[in-house]
Amino acid sequence: xxxxxxxNVLKLNDEVAQLNREQFDAASVWVVDLIGGPGxxxxxxxxxxxxxxxxxxxxxxxxxxxxxxxxxxxxxRGTDQVAQINTGQACHLDANQVRQAMxxxxxxxxxxxxxENVGNLICPVGFDLGQHAKVGMFSVAxxxxxxxxxxxxxxxxxALVLNKIDMLGAQPFDRNGFEADVFRLHPEVVIADVAAxxxxxxxxxxxxxxxxxxxxxPIPTGSSIVTPHA
Amino acid sequence: xxxxxxxNVLKLNDEVAQLNREQFDAASVWVVDLIGGPGxxxxxxxxxxxxxxxxxxxxxxxxxxxxxxxxxxxxxRGTDQVAQINTGQACHLDANQVRQAMxxxxxxxxxxxxxENVGNLICPVGFDLGQHAKVGMFSVAxxxxxxxxxxxxxxxxxALVLNKIDMLGAQPFDRNGFEADVFRLHPEVVIADVAAxxxxxxxxxxxxxxxxxxxxxPIPTGSSIVTPHA
Numbered sequence: 357x358x359x360x361x362x363x364n365v366l367k368l369n370d371e372v373a374q375l376n377r378e379q380f381d382a383a384s385v386w387v388v389d390l391i392g393g394p395g396x397x398x399x400x401x402x403x404x405x406x407x408x409x410x411x412x413x414x415x416x417x418x419x420x421x422x423x424x425x426x427x428x429x430x431x432x433r434g435t436d437q438v439a440q441i442n443t444g445q446a447c448h449l450d451a452n453q454v455r456q457a458m459x460x461x462x463x464x465x466x467x468x469x470x471x472e473n474v475g476n477l478i479c480p481v482g483f484d485l486g487q488h489a490k491v492g493m494f495s496v497a498x499x500x501x502x503x504x505x506x507x508x509x510x511x512x513x514x515a516l517v518l519n520k521i522d523m524l525g526a527q528p529f530d531r532n533g534f535e536a537d538v539f540r541l542h543p544e545v546v547i548a549d550v551a552a553x554x555x556x557x558x559x560x561x562x563x564x565x566x567x568x569x570x571x572x573x574p575i576p577t578g579s580s581i582v583t584p585h586a
Numbered sequence: 587x588x589x590x591x592x593x594n595v596l597k598l599n600d601e602v603a604q605l606n607r608e609q610f611d612a613a614s615v616w617v618v619d620l621i622g623g624p625g626x627x628x629x630x631x632x633x634x635x636x637x638x639x640x641x642x643x644x645x646x647x648x649x650x651x652x653x654x655x656x657x658x659x660x661x662x663r664g665t666d667q668v669a670q671i672n673t674g675q676a677c678h679l680d681a682n683q684v685r686q687a688m689x690x691x692x693x694x695x696x697x698x699x700x701x702e703n704v705g706n707l708i709c710p711v712g713f714d715l716g717q718h719a720k721v722g723m724f725s726v727a728x729x730x731x732x733x734x735x736x737x738x739x740x741x742x743x744x745a746l747v748l749n750k751i752d753m754l755g756a757q758p759f760d761r762n763g764f765e766a767d768v769f770r771l772h773p774e775v776v777i778a779d780v781a782a783x784x785x786x787x788x789x790x791x792x793x794x795x796x797x798x799x800x801x802x803x804p805i806p807t808g809s810s811i812v813t814p815h816a
Contacts, residue, residue, distance in 0.1 A: 393623050393624040393625060393705070394623040394728055394732055394736075395623060395725070395728020395729050395732060396625075422708065422735060422736065422738075423734075423735060423737060424731070424734050424735055426731050426734065426735070445712075445738065447677060447706070447708040447709050474708070475623070475707065475735070476677070476706060476707075476708055476709075477624050477705065478652065478677040478704070478706055479677050479706075479708075479709065482675075495625070495727070497625060497725070497727035497728075497750070498624055498625020498727075499625050501654070501656050502624055502625060504653075504654050504656065505624070505651055505652060505653060505654055505656070505705070506652065507652075507653060508652075508675065520727070526756075553758070
């Protein structure tokens, strides 16, 4: 008798993530995984994003938290395509949780889907959810050492958002040191400065617009033919 | 042939934590595990604590980060009893990491040992390190919903520190809502308001002093006799 063994939980996750990505591509929706610490302003950024992009892109959100639906309640004021994932005690989203939650949004109607990960700079980094881009988010209030302390996030991120830049000056924050750490770890990465609470998020919106326009889904809408793609 | 199986990694962790606790008690040192998100101000609080308690208590620190020795470098200005634990990709400290690190401080010389956990509100909560108390730390800059979103931390904490209270007024923060969430989850818990960057940390120092004075180690210094204790 041969007992099947799942050798690697991450491998299984990657297979489900690939299924998600194929479904996202079939629906021509660009998907970003937003990763940041608790209180860095992820939900506030998304509130401002939903408002700014109204009439330009149809944006949906899947939002992860251990518990409560507070974030989804806030975001539901800006889109009816939102689902809350409660992870219980789990410190990150995995591809299967996203797979369950994406049933609750109408992918065909969306241009952009943001997955707001659980507030955590560490655990979400290694998990593919099927996204097209990963964005790491820091805030001035957290101090300038957070990039150096979270090198994997910086290295894996397609862009970084630095929030609460309106606190520069009022808070000690070594901007030069922050940038030196970031570019040492990832020379080509974009840093988008925002003040989400004030609605000052243009650098982030511009990066997002570029990504959506550059995204050419490899699978035609409605097709079930799966071809390998990066 | 019988293959031994470790049934529960947390059970093993608890056994090592108990060894740590016995060693702390034998040295008459009171140990606190400080848990908070990235950038809530843990290291800044400890810098101010070391300065304030100079001549009153001998304080050592074990500090956890994925990488870098930046926190230990900062804290070494206030005590020569400090060790940095780099966890690599691990999102929390475990009892064995503390066991390795505590060799680098002279427990006999200390009254207080603070274990500054990895910046993370989720994963560190369930791990016993051998501490006598767990403290959860939030900051005004993170927003008022963090207690509700991290119920296990609030429930397990012997005290909570709310940092950056000098930002109240400048930042939106529903103080009443924060307190309602905290006391619903843990009616008896102490909330110590601090502004660590300004050195305004008296409520935290007073709670800490009470704990140290109330702590009666059950094992006389130097004894190797181990008796069960809470």
